[in-house]
């Protein structure tokens with residue numbers, strides 16, 4: 001599902017960045033993928049996906 005229309009970024013790309021690139025904040029996510037760097041409409045949804053991905057890592061640390 002697309003989260004950031006302006007930059008064509010999906011929830012899977014955000015999850016991948018959290019799990020594989022060590023992204024742990026919206027600031028990192030914006031710098032790495034460009035999420036919320038244009039109109040900003042996706043910020044809340046991107047933050048939600050980020051939070052959920054971080055929770056997955058905390059619940060299953062070896063799966064990260």
Ligand code: FES
Pocket residue numbers: 003004005006007035036037038039040041042043
């Ligand atoms: S939808 Fe993400 S910056 Fe516009």
